[in-house]
Amino acid sequence: MISPIQTPMNNIGRFFTTDPVAFTGAYINYLRSVLLRIDTAEIGRLIETLLDARSRGATVFFAGNGGSAATASHFANDLAFGTNDYDQPFRIISLTDKVPVLTALGNDCGYEEIFLR
Numbered sequence: 001m002i003s004p005i006q007t008p009m010n011n012i013g014r015f016f017t018t019d020p021v022a023f024t025g026a027y028i029n030y031l032r033s034v035l036l037r038i039d040t041a042e043i044g045r046l047i048e049t050l051l052d053a054r055s056r057g058a059t060v061f062f063a064g065n066g067g068s069a070a071t072a073s074h075f076a077n078d079l080a081f082g083t084n085d086y087d088q089p090f091r092i093i094s095l096t097d098k099v100p101v102l103t104a105l106g107n108d109c110g111y112e113e114i115f116l117r
Contacts, residue, residue, distance in 0.1 A: 011030060012027065014026075014030075015027045015030060050079070050090065053090070053091075054088055054089075054090050054091075055088070057088075057091065058091065059091040059092070059093060060079070060090060060091065060092050060093070061092075061093050061094075061095055062075055062076045062092065062093070062094045062095065062096075063094070063095040063096055063115050064094075064096055065096075069094075069096035072094045072095075072096050073094045073096060073097050075094075076092045076093065076094035076097070077094075079092045080092040095115055102114050105117050
């Protein structure tokens, strides 16, 4: 039997059922409700910040923890390589892409220091 997944940041366990169709419908409805709460003005400010950084030649850093580390890497790749056709591409680094560095810093300095260093 499949067991539900439940952590403080993960709502997927709320929709757990042995019926995959019911689960899928409940989860899609949850995603709809999340998307409807997104503040598009905040997204606009993020875009403006990214464009400003690009125009100044600044490097943008992304970081994430757990699954969000993969999201940070994906977003960094989309901006870094998906914009190479522009005259001035983004300078992007995902801090979570260097696992050996992260684990070495965690081991030597403590995991609370990995993004500071």
